[in-house]
Amino acid sequence: MSKEEIKEFNHLIRKISLGDSNALEQFYKIYGRLIYISAFTITKSPYLADEVTDDILLKVWLNAKKLKKIKNVKGWLYTITVNCAKDKLRSESQASISVGKEIHNPFEELMDKDEFLYDIACLNETEQKIVVFRLVEDMTFNDIAKIFKIPLSSVTSNYYRSLEKIKSNKNSC
Numbered sequence: 750m751s752k753e754e755i756k757e758f759n760h761l762i763r764k765i766s767l768g769d770s771n772a773l774e775q776f777y778k779i780y781g782r783l784i785y786i787s788a789f790t791i792t793k794s795p796y797l798a799d800e801v802t803d804d805i806l807l808k809v810w811l812n813a814k815k816l817k818k819i820k821n822v823k824g825w826l827y828t829i830t831v832n833c834a835k836d837k838l839r840s841e842s843q844a845s846i847s848v849g850k851e852i853h854n855p856f857e858e859l860m861d862k863d864e865f866l867y868d869i870a871c872l873n874e875t876e877q878k879i880v881v882f883r884l885v886e887d888m889t890f891n892d893i894a895k896i897f898k899i900p901l902s903s904v905t906s907n908y909y910r911s912l913e914k915i916k917s918n919k920n921s922c
Contacts (some may be wrong), residue, residue, distance in 0.1 A: 754822070755819070755822055758819065758822045759819060761775060761776050761779075762813050762816050762819070763813075765809060765810060765813040766813035766814040773806065773809070773810055776806070776809065777806060780826055781802060781806075783823065783827070783830075784801070784802045784805050784806075784830050785798050785799070785801075787830040787831060788801035788802055788805075788830050788834045788837075791830075791834035791838070792834050792837060792838055796889060797834070797838070797841070800837060800891060801830060801833050801834045801837055805826075805829060805833055808833070840891075840901060841890075868915045869881070869911075869915065871915070872911050872915070875907065876907060876910075876911040877911075878897075879893055879897075879904060879907050879908050879911060880908065880911050882896070883908055890908070893908075
């Protein structure tokens with residue numbers, strides 16, 4: 750990167766630190782693709798790469814005041830993106846381990862049955878929302894956790910417990 754590009758980057762960070770959302774949008778336009786591609790390289794998932802990109806933008810927005818002048822812009826962005834992507838993979842892995850299963854989408858299995866809506870009627874309101882957000886709205890566990898303001902592990906355990914409840918207790922609901 751040229752000195753001018755480094756200067757422009759640091760100027761953008763300064764504007765972001767002052768709460769300029771247009772500067773954040775410009776930051777995304779310039780560096781969003783680099784962040785996404787770096788995240789995708791690590792996660793191998795477009796959904797997780799999108800989440801990592803969003804997380805990086807949020808971190809830049811929240812921490813811009815703390816950032817010193819950065820000289821190796823692409824190296825810095827790559828490093829924080831890789832670290833964030835690895836954290837994302839770790840949290841997804843821990844979520845699957847905590848329920849003793851791989852994370853998979855049983856949507857096809859459940860939706861093949863006409864009684865899906867009847868089946869989820871046996872769940873409490875929170876369980877229903879989690880299942881619908883995950884299967885119908887195709888939301889990530891992280892997004893659902895943010896909506897409910899509960900830990901990721903609570904969302905995943907609720908989700909898988911709800912699926913088990915649907916499968917094993919359909920007639921007793």
